[in-house]
Amino acid sequence: xxxxxxxxxxxxxxxxxxxxxxxxxxxxxxxxxxxxxxxxxxxxxxxxxxxxxxxxxxxxxxxxxxxxxxxxxxxxxxxxxxxxxxxxxxxxxxxxxxxxxxxxxxxxxxxxxxxxxxxxxxxxxxxxxxxxxxxxxxxxxxxxxxxxxxxxxxxxxxxxxxxxxxxxxxxxxxxxxxxx
Numbered sequence: 037x038x039x040x041x042x043x044x045x046x047x048x049x050x051x052x053x054x055x056x057x058x059x060x061x062x063x064x065x066x067x068x069x070x071x072x073x074x075x076x077x078x079x080x081x082x083x084x085x086x087x088x089x090x091x092x093x094x095x096x097x098x099x100x101x102x103x104x105x106x107x108x109x110x111x112x113x114x115x116x117x118x119x120x121x122x123x124x125x126x127x128x129x130x131x132x133x134x135x136x137x138x139x140x141x142x143x144x145x146x147x148x149x150x151x152x153x154x155x156x157x158x159x160x161x162x163x164x165x166x167x168x169x170x171x172x173x174x175x176x177x178x179x180x181x182x183x184x185x186x187x188x189x190x191x192x193x194x195x196x197x198x199x200x201x202x203x204x205x206x207x208x209x210x211x212x213x214x215x216x
Contacts, residue, residue: 059183061139061150065106067183068137072205074100074190081118093121100203102190108137110152112176112192114199131199133157133192135176148180159199 077098081090097119104110112135117128134155141150157171173195180188186207193200 058143059141059148061108061137061141064141064148064150064180064183065104065108065137068104068178068180068188069106070104071208072102072104072188072190073208074098074203074205077201077203078119090118090126091120091122094118094126098201100190100205102205104137110135110137110176112157114192128162129159130162131157131159131171131192133171133174133176137178146181148183149177152176152178 077100078095081087081094081096086094095118097117099115101113102110103113112131112133114131115128116130118126120126134157136153136155137150138153139151141148143149152175154174154176157174159169159171161167171194175191175193177191177193178188179191188205189202190205191200191202
């Protein structure tokens with residue numbers, strides 16, 4: 037009988053997966069909650085038409101901010117514009133999406149990916165008529181290699197592919213110094 041108990045204890049412990057190998061969304065959210073940003077993305081506009089409309093030296097500019105709450109809610113903000121050499125902004129727009137992070141968390145080759153559901157998404161143009169369009173069928177994915185590293189792989193995909201992108205996001209450290 038003692039041998040049976042030892043056998044059950046030994047093999048029962050050996051066959052159970054380690055908690056670190058299969059984290060839950062709650063475990064991952066402890067590391068992910070906060071503000072994340074991508075490095076500003078600049079793509080030069082160099083066609084003859086671009087030079088005529090925006091001037092030489094204009095670029096498409098994209099800024100990405102991701103905010104994740106400890107409870108699993110998140111918000112994505114993607115601002116885009118064409119910026120001329122003189123700093124003038126043309127066709128500024130913002131995409132905002134609300135999403136939730138939940139179980140299960142998949143693991144592949146040491147990379148963790150929680151289940152993410154986009155609740156709603158909208159694109160707004162900030163000039164002209166201030167048009168708004170809902171974005172249906174959008175998907176967000178986050179891949180974490182090391183939850184404590186301060187960097188995640190982020191992917192935004194739209195149903196038609198327009199505006200889809202991937203980026204490395206870095207955790208933003210809050211400045212706690214007193215302001216003078």
